[in-house]
Amino acid sequence: xxxxxxxxxxxxxxxxxxxxxxxxxxxxxxxxxxxxxxxxxxxxxxxxxxxxxxxxxxxxxxxxxxxxxxxxxxxxxxxxxxxxxxxxxxxxxxxxxxxxxxxxxxxxxxxxxxxxxxxxxxxxxxxxxxxxxxxxxxxxxxxxxxxxxxxxxxxxxxxxxxxxxxxxxxxxxxxxxxxxxxxxxxxxxxxxxxxxxxxxxxxxxxxxxxxxxxxxxxxxxxx
Numbered sequence: 001x002x003x004x005x006x007x008x009x010x011x012x013x014x015x016x017x018x019x020x021x022x023x024x025x026x027x028x029x030x031x032x033x034x035x036x037x038x039x040x041x042x043x044x045x046x047x048x049x050x051x052x053x054x055x056x057x058x059x060x061x062x063x064x065x066x067x068x069x070x071x072x073x074x075x076x077x078x079x080x081x082x083x084x085x086x087x088x089x090x091x092x093x094x095x096x097x098x099x100x101x102x103x104x105x106x107x108x109x110x111x112x113x114x115x116x117x118x119x120x121x122x123x124x125x126x127x128x129x130x131x132x133x134x135x136x137x138x139x140x141x142x143x144x145x146x147x148x149x150x151x152x153x154x155x156x157x158x159x160x161x162x163x164x165x166x167x168x169x170x171x172x173x174x175x176x177x178x179x180x181x182x183x184x185x186x187x188x189x190x191x192x193x194x195x196x197x198x199x200x201x202x203x204x205x206x207x208x209x210x211x212x213x214x215x216x217x218x219x220x221x222x223x
Contacts, residue, residue, distance in 0.1 A: 001184055001202075001218040006164040008101050008215075009154050009178070010094075012112035012137075013048070014170040015188060017088035017122050019114075020047055026078045027054075030071070036062050044192055048171025050113030050144040051075050076115050083118060087125035091188075093208025095126075097168075100212060102131055104219065109134035109154040111167070113145045113174075134158055146173040148180035155181065168211065172197040186211050 013019045024043040031038040046054045055072035116137035123129045136154045143149040162182030169175045170188045178185040179200050187201035198204050205211045
């Protein structure tokens, strides 16, 4: 943990919002059009991977008669339709982390492989837009997670070094991105996620409440 914590960099899908079930449903419906029986077990390894990369993977795996970039556009359109009248629910305990961080004077960023429109809709719907200092979403950088570039970009925009911030993640690709950027990474474990997938993280937690307790303890020790 940093000696002087200045910022939290928070992943979107599965860390800020509980979007994984809906993301799976969207992909499942798209692939059903090609007579593909896509299961949640098939989806799990794709969690935390940007949509355009998943589209390339699915086109190759199932030999789909559609270009990967076009499939990625279909996914983005279907996600937009899903979100027109609702938003992904917040993860339990994340609001408490955000409010604690702002009370401490920390900067907040959302660093995600998800489409920017999806991230911004989540922030707007849950009245978080004014609390977030920076958003780096899918397509904002030349390379996406698991490459470190999204987190490095967020640090640059916040004018901070990796030693001043902590990343909150829930997937192997996201953790690899954060650790590759030199960040301390606190990972949340989901019921469907194997701990072995999270082993690159600095620490692994069962809940957001546990992460908040760790952050509070770290700050108390420094002060």
